[in-house]
Amino acid sequence: MSEICKLISVTNQKGGVGKTTTALNLGAALAASGKRVLLVDNDPQGNLTAALGFTQAEQKYTLANLLLAAIDYPEDLELHLKRAVLHTENGPDLIPANRRLADAAARLQVMQLSQYNAVGDAERSCEKVMDSLLAPLRTDYDYIIIDCGLKQELLTVNALAASHYCIIPVQAHFLASEGIPEVLELVRSVQAKFNPNLKIAGILLTMYQSRPQLCRSVRESVGDIYGEHRPGIILAAMLTFAGMVFLWKRRPTTQ
Numbered sequence: 001m002s003e004i005c006k007l008i009s010v011t012n013q014k015g016g017v018g019k020t021t022t023a024l025n026l027g028a029a030l031a032a033s034g035k036r037v038l039l040v041d042n043d044p045q046g047n048l049t050a051a052l053g054f055t056q057a058e059q060k061y062t063l064a065n066l067l068l069a070a071i072d073y074p075e076d077l078e079l080h081l082k083r084a085v086l087h088t089e090n091g092p093d094l095i096p097a098n099r100r101l102a103d104a105a106a107r108l109q110v111m112q113l114s115q116y117n118a119v120g121d122a123e124r125s126c127e128k129v130m131d132s133l134l135a136p137l138r139t140d141y142d143y144i145i146i147d148c149g150l151k152q153e154l155l156t157v158n159a160l161a162a163s164h165y166c167i168i169p170v171q172a173h174f175l176a177s178e179g180i181p182e183v184l185e186l187v188r189s190v191q192a193k194f195n196p197n198l199k200i201a202g203i204l205l206t207m208y209q210s211r212p213q214l215c216r217s218v219r220e221s222v223g224d225i226y227g228e229h230r231p232g233i234i235l236a237a238m239l240t241f242a243g244m245v246f247l248w249k250r251r252p253t254t255q
């Protein structure tokens, strides 16, 4: 294997800022350039699953099954992985999600509570479950991109603990920079406790062109505060567009 798989989490605790759109289009663009890409829907809303043309409620095998298998039946994980990964024609593969992911997050929380009483077992830590379940897939893909949700923070911590990079989409809006300190705090805490290799790939200004004057001033202020003074944070901008940038046909799951 010449290239090492890169894991990227797309996260911001603010809603509707373009996380799913970023994960989807980044994944589609990389797949279109010939890379092997797996998208992971890490949000019980299942928006990424729906955006790829799958009906969330119909998905029998999802990220929830994988998390529960990784916790309770790690020996069956390989079988569950084969069932859960969906394939799209010419596009990225997908581990889907639906509301059941919230139940798996609750299971992680129970695990977290019991960890306080147990002697530290790093391999069995509730923050590293996603890392362990994605490990067998690393040889199959060039990129694994995880779309994070808003609520269950433990799911986001799991994604960050498994990732090499995170991208923080920020809407080009006058209150945009409000949520950034919270995300940076979470990233720093994951770096310190679970994943010293995690890097911030960048703060991505989304929906950038709809009001050019406002967008420029948001870019300047976010850049002033977080760009120059924090090494390693690069500002980029994603233009407004009317729909999906890349289109592909869904194909049935192979088992």
Ligand SMILES: Nc1ncnc2c1ncn2[C@@H]1O[C@H](COP(=O)(O)OP(=O)(O)OP(=O)(O)O)[C@@H](O)[C@H]1O
Pocket: 014, 015, 016, 017, 018, 019, 020, 021, 022, 043, 045, 047, 148, 149, 150, 206, 207, 208, 238, 239, 240, 241, 242
């Ligand atoms: N660059 C863009 N230009 C125009 N519209 C966009 C752009 N990016 C996202 N949108 C639209 O903004 C809305 C929110 O985007 P998206 O679902 O990607 O945000 P999100 O951060 O994943 O939301 P949530 O917090 O609910 O998961 C969607 O309707 C999406 O189509």
Ligand SMILES: [Mg+2]
Pocket: 019, 020, 021, 043, 047, 147, 148, 149
């Ligand atoms: Mg989303």
